[in-house]
Amino acid sequence: MLLPAVDEILETARVVALPLSTRFRGVDVREAVVFEGPEGWTEFSPFVEYDDAEAAVWLAGAIDFGWMPRPRRHRDSVPVNATVPAVAADAVGAVLARFDGCRTAKVKVAERGQQLADDVARVRAVRELLGPEGRIRVDANGAWNLDEAEHAVHALAEFDLEYVEQPCGSVEELAELRRRIRYLGIPVAADESVRKVDDPLHVARAGAADLLVIKAQPLGGVRRALVIVEAAGLPVVVSSALDTSVGLSMGVALAAALPDLPFDCGLGTASLFTGDVAAPPLVPHGGELPTGPVVPDAAALDALAAPAERRAWWLERLARCHALLERSGRNG
Known part of the structure; x- marks a missing residue:
């Protein structure tokens, strides 16, 4: 066009x-x-x-x-995770309460000005609230160096992590960390190494990730993201970039178009807003979002x-x- x-x-x-x-x-x-x-x-x-x-x-x-x-939809709803910012452990319950029915939580870690002990306390609080059947993934946004990441993964391993997202900044560090922690059975996911580079497939070709976090808007749209997913040949999680309900509907369309969707998606983030452009906003109910267009409320x-x-x-x-x-x- x-x-x-x-x-x-x-x-x-x-x-x-x-x-x-x-x-x-x-x-x-x-x-x-x-x-x-x-x-x-x-x-x-x-x-x-x-x-x-x-x-x-x-x-x-x-x-x-x-x-x-x-694109053609393969499903009418998309399962999503709760997103827990780098809050104090005693604030975790209030955050999770905003995500109706979500049994997976992505927890932000490695926040500037905080310590690993803060991350451990936050993740422990999430585990206690979700129970043993809940799934927990952590996201460092590339903030750790290689040794810091290895130390942090060991400290958080007791909470049965689903995966660790972008623990280090470079593809080389991700590959080495993946080698070091393979015996723990904790997968490594790549986000920034997909959407903030010239070659979004490099991390997959380098064997530096077990799965990819895919965001439609930063990758140039739903159609281009689908091409990247197919070429990468790895499982993916569709996520958002703290979008309004309109932007989230783009991510939902991408997730609905994927033939396989093995993970809950990071598309429930409208729950973090106190106001949104849609009425009602595109927030999870029973841990899922419906597919279909979103029209803003005037x-x-x-x-x-x-x-x-x-x-x-x-x-x-x-x-x-x-x-x-x-x-x-x-x-x-």
Whole structure:
């Protein structure tokens, strides 16, 4: 398809600011742009620290979702996990209570300014609340070096981890850590090593991961993500980037299109917001999300509208990213 004109995108674009119930990824408010294409509503929401070149890939993903038909669904609902930010152990219960019916929890670890003891206490609290049948995965966002990661995995192994996500930053470190901890039976998952590199398949080819965490918008859209999954030949978890319900529907469409879905997906993160663009928001019930389009609520869009200066910042960013896509000849 041809790239739609930027004016066509801006015609329906709304910039929103969603407050979080718990500080997450260093922010208390998540900003995003939602807009409507011929195939429905879509979202552009690269994190504010990303440069235009990286953010342009997210715009390509948003355009793909709004202008191209949805892929065929293999399921009508998608199982999801709870997401536990780097909160104190005594706050874990309140977080998990926001994720109705979820029996899997992804726990953030290696938070800047915290210690491994904080991670152990947090994961222990999750295990106690989920019970022995619950599944726990931890996500370090590449913050540990190799030796730190090995030490941390040993310290957390008693909690029967489903996998450890992006424990180290580099593919070489992931490969070596995977070798070192193989005897523990704890798989290594790659996230940033897929979505923040020029070659998203390198980590799979290098034998550095047992599974991949796939996010539709950062990879350039649902269709490109499906190509990457097929080429990688590894099990995948579909996850979100702290999206609004509109952005989450993109991840749900990707998860629904996968022939095999062996893991609960990280798409329940609308539960971390105190407000959302959809009414009701796309939050888990019985541990699952329905597939299908999400249409923003007009009153919610008005109530959550970002301040004028932030709206201008986002729309200027969108226009710059659109210009990059035009110059590169990249379709949406």
